Amino acid sequence: LKKPNVVILGAGYGGLMTAVRLQKFVGVNEANITLVNKNNYHYETTWLHEASAGTLHHDRVRYPIADVIDRSKVQFVQDTVVKVVPQEKRVILQNGELTYDYLVIALGFESETFGIKGLKEYAFSIANVNAARQIREHIEYQFATYHTEEEKRDERLTIVVGGAGFTGIEFLGELANRIPELCREYDVDPKKVRIICVEAAPTALPGFDPELVEYAVSLLERKGVEFKIGTAIKECTPEGIVVAKGDEVEEIKAGTVVWAAGVRGSYVIDESGFEAMRGRVKVDPFLRAPGYDNVFIVGDCSLMINEETNRPYPPTAQIAMQQGELCAKNLAVLIREQGELQPFKPDIKGTVCSLGHDDAIGVVFGKKMWGAKASFMKKMVDNRALYLIGGPSLVMKKGKFKFF
Numbered sequence: 434l435k436k437p438n439v440v441i442l443g444a445g446y447g448g449l450m451t452a453v454r455l456q457k458f459v460g461v462n463e464a465n466i467t468l469v470n471k472n473n474y475h476y477e478t479t480w481l482h483e484a485s486a487g488t489l490h491h492d493r494v495r496y497p498i499a500d501v502i503d504r505s506k507v508q509f510v511q512d513t514v515v516k517v518v519p520q521e522k523r524v525i526l527q528n529g530e531l532t533y534d535y536l537v538i539a540l541g542f543e544s545e546t547f548g549i550k551g552l553k554e555y556a557f558s559i560a561n562v563n564a565a566r567q568i569r570e571h572i573e574y575q576f577a578t579y580h581t582e583e584e585k586r587d588e589r590l591t592i593v594v595g596g597a598g599f600t601g602i603e604f605l606g607e608l609a610n611r612i613p614e615l616c617r618e619y620d621v622d623p624k625k626v627r628i629i630c631v632e633a634a635p636t637a638l639p640g641f642d643p644e645l646v647e648y649a650v651s652l653l654e655r656k657g658v659e660f661k662i663g664t665a666i667k668e669c670t671p672e673g674i675v676v677a678k679g680d681e682v683e684e685i686k687a688g689t690v691v692w693a694a695g696v697r698g699s700y701v702i703d704e705s706g707f708e709a710m711r712g713r714v715k716v717d718p719f720l721r722a723p724g725y726d727n728v729f730i731v732g733d734c735s736l737m738i739n740e741e742t743n744r745p746y747p748p749t750a751q752i753a754m755q756q757g758e759l760c761a762k763n764l765a766v767l768i769r770e771q772g773e774l775q776p777f778k779p780d781i782k783g784t785v786c787s788l789g790h791d792d793a794i795g796v797v798f799g800k801k802m803w804g805a806k807a808s809f810m811k812k813m814v815d816n817r818a819l820y821l822i823g824g825p826s827l828v829m830k831k832g833k834f835k836f837f
């Protein structure tokens with residue numbers, strides 16, 4: 434009997450979870466499993482705000498894929514996916530091509546700039562390990578250059594964060610802790626540094642518990658963050674940004690602009706001709722792309738509607754991992770031609786948003802929490818993600834154990 438070819442694209446939360454579960458569920462003789470990823474490492478996307486601010490070294494947020502896959506069952510290909518040709522069951526890579534019987538697309542998110550002028554050219558986004566390192570080094574460069582220039586330009590020390598969603602707030606939490614360290618290191622007067630967060634909605638963290646939002650905003654304000662709420666970024670220039678609040682337009686000069694105000698699914702989805710909204714495909718209950726029973730899409734490239742709210746589920750690691758787990762189970766059913774496919778039912782345990790390593794806010798199993806308790810919970814959530822993919826040994830190697 435011919436062994437089916439299963440190809441998994443992307444080794445983020447969704448793809449790696451699919452691979453490590455599938456290698457448990459099926460035997461060596463049942464399927465050829467291939468995992469494709471740009472890098473030979475996995476990174477914890479949910480820790481990238483820390484690497485970007487420089488509060489955690491970028492090597493702490495990544496680990497070799499080889500550490501968690503069983504190479505007798507999963508072949509790893511390090512390459513970049515260019516596009517999928519679903520009609521021909523082919524995947525085009527930068528350096529080759531693969532054919533599949535079953536495909537899992539788990540290529541994650543990219544920054545969405547909504548066509549706002551200058552953002553692609555002049556703003557940074559917290560998108561992957563290399564982007565995070567670039568943000569950290571850029572900010573350090575601004576501090577290092579400040580005193581060496583003949584004419585001191587204070588705007589070098591202004592950092593603008595676009596968006597007060599969870600990414601923006603978590604990054605601000607890290608920055609607020611990092612700035613005093615940078616000031617000491619580079620001999621800079623803390624009063625010269627400005628951190629400005631620009632949020633278009635009428636509140637930070639729109640849709641989240643208002644009391645917890647208030648807690649987060651006042652904590653960050655106490656640490657020196659300025660919020661411009663109800664204000665939208667309209668343009669980014671080499672000198673800074675242009676914002677608007679109603680009819681009022683203002684230019685803010687800044688040495689660093691970090692855009693954390695929107696994500697979309699992978700461009701590979703668009704390139705491959707799938708019907709999608711901003712790179713996210715509305716999948717069926719079994720996570721399959723419309724019209725292709727052998728193509729599964731998990732993580733941020735997939736879109737599912739929450740029947741209770743009639744809105745899409747947010748793209749989160751929590752959902753990506755649960756989808757990966759189910760996808761592996763369903764692939765095993767198809768490979769063995771035994772049993773029935775199960776539909777995906779998200780089990781949302783809650784949301785915890787860090788405010789630096791020492792504080793956080795969250796709602797977990799319906800209970801509100803903040804301060805040290807929430808911060809401890811956040812580290813437990815981070816460690817759990819490691820545990821689910823790599824078991825206790827990965828938690829020992831990469832886990833977060835410094836709680837306060």
Ligand code: FAD
Nearest residue numbers: 443445446447471478479513514541732733748749750751
């Ligand atoms: P990803 O984890 O993004 O993985 C995609 C993988 O595909 C990567 O390894 C990438 O290198 C690879 N790849 C991409 N394109 C190609 C290509 N063309 N060829 C080959 N390989 C490719 N969610 C939560 O639930 N909780 C949190 O606390 C949380 N915190 C976050 C903090 C930050 C700073 C950010 C940015 C996001 C956070 N999220 C959080 C959201 C969460 O990170 C994403 O929803 C999650 O990473 C999606 O998982 P994924 O598997 O779809 O994609």
Ligand code: NAD
Nearest residue numbers: 596597598599600631632633634665666694747748785786
């Ligand atoms: P988001 O879409 O959730 O938030 C973006 C924010 O930017 C919004 O508040 C929006 O109003 C604002 N915005 C949009 N355009 C703007 C403009 N022109 N000017 C100023 N503000 C503008 O994006 P995100 O925060 O990157 O989150 C992406 C996904 O990752 C979400 O699903 C989120 O839940 C998840 N995430 C979760 C956590 C966590 O659970 N701790 C942390 C980070 C991200």
